[in-house]
Amino acid sequence: MEIIAKTEHLSHSYPGGIKALNNINLTLYKHDITAIIGQNGSGKTTLSKHFNGLLKATKGNVLVNDHNIARKKVSEMAKDVGYVFQNPSYQLFCSNVKDEIKFGLKNLKLDDREIALKAREVMERFHLTEYAKSQPMTLGSGMKKIVALASVYVMNPSLLILDEPTTGQDQPGKSSLGELMLEMASQGKSVLVVTHDMNFVSEYAKRVIVMANGEIIKEGTPDQIFTDESVMNKAHIQPPQIYAIANSLKKSGMNIQNNEINIKHLAQLISERSAVIDGCYDTLQTRELILSQV
Numbered sequence: 001m002e003i004i005a006k007t008e009h010l011s012h013s014y015p016g017g018i019k020a021l022n023n024i025n026l027t028l029y030k031h032d033i034t035a036i037i038g039q040n041g042s043g044k045t046t047l048s049k050h051f052n053g054l055l056k057a058t059k060g061n062v063l064v065n066d067h068n069i070a071r072k073k074v075s076e077m078a079k080d081v082g083y084v085f086q087n088p089s090y091q092l093f094c095s096n097v098k099d100e101i102k103f104g105l106k107n108l109k110l111d112d113r114e115i116a117l118k119a120r121e122v123m124e125r126f127h128l129t130e131y132a133k134s135q136p137m138t139l140g141s142g143m144k145k146i147v148a149l150a151s152v153y154v155m156n157p158s159l160l161i162l163d164e165p166t167t168g169q170d171q172p173g174k175s176s177l178g179e180l181m182l183e184m185a186s187q188g189k190s191v192l193v194v195t196h197d198m199n200f201v202s203e204y205a206k207r208v209i210v211m212a213n214g215e216i217i218k219e220g221t222p223d224q225i226f227t228d229e230s231v232m233n234k235a236h237i238q239p240p241q242i243y244a245i246a247n248s249l250k251k252s253g254m255n256i257q258n259n260e261i262n263i264k265h266l267a268q269l270i271s272e273r274s275a276v277i278d279g280c281y282d283t284l285q286t287r288e289l290i291l292s293q294v
């Protein structure tokens with residue numbers, strides 16, 4: 001797999017001495033969707049902000065497209081790395097949505113016709129055309145996030161970083177965000193998502209990085225991560241319900257492979273072997289839960 005960005009022995013301490021990252025070695029690949037998970041304060045946002053130069057390494061290196069970015073400014077990085085903040089208000093400052101979308105393109109020094117064309121296409125893509133004249137700060141929080149995302153997406157970055165993108169999004173909003181990530185990955189880009197939304201991770205991430213106390217404690221596919229109860233406990237993470245059910249059933253003696261963790265298969269296993277489980281666990285509740293979702 002082709003590498004887009006990586007950290008080498010990256011550590012970061014904030015002024016005042018808080019050591020937020022300790023010896024992080026993380027590689028991001030083209031065509032990949034990587035999620036960083038971990039409890040509050042584990043260092044997810046601090047790590048992600050190193051990829052576009054918002055934070056600088058205290059120790060170690062950060063490379064993007066093979067270049068060490070230690071001396072690059074955030075504005076120089078914007079063409080390669082798009083960053084959508086957890087709180088979109090931090091990155092919206094124009095007087096209307098259209099100008100917000102055009103802002104980054106102007107910095108790229110594109111000609112006016114190209115800027116207008118790209119801005120129009122992206123506003124259509126994100127269903128923002130009717131809000132073109134709206135003041136971004138007057139929009140709801142979910143819509144602000146979409147404007148922030150569109151203003152970054154329009155610059156066509158090879159790495160897109162999304163910090164808590166599903167907060168304030170309804171189910172259709174989450175689905176279209178997921179589709180966008182898949183589309184970008186299929187075009188050879190890389191998407192890095194920082195999130196507490198484990199269902200979103202299990203649905204869209206190809207790779208999951210688990211952080212605790214400023215370190216990466218495990219890296220793997222969603223199946224590998226969410227079935228590893230010791231890692232989940234160490235990182236204080238509740239896996240998506242389907243994995244919680246599978247993990248419970250495994251404990252009660254069932255042999256379930258990672259590729260068998262889906263609602264239909266678990267329901268079938270339970271109905272075939274309910275006699276084995278009855279009395280071993282809170283099977284009735286588990287079975288009702290599963291059957292209600294089939």
Ligand SMILES: Nc1ncnc2c1ncn2[C@@H]1O[C@H](COP(=O)(O)OP(=O)(O)OP(=O)(O)O)[C@@H](O)[C@H]1O
Binds near residue numbers: 014039040045
């Ligand atoms: N600007 C800052 N100044 C000083 N300490 C900070 C700053 N930002 C974060 N920290 C500290 O660095 C550590 C890692 O914080 P970070 O925000 O990266 O964690 P996180 O995993 O993204 O948390 P959350 O899930 O709450 O967003 C925490 O101890 C936090 O208090």
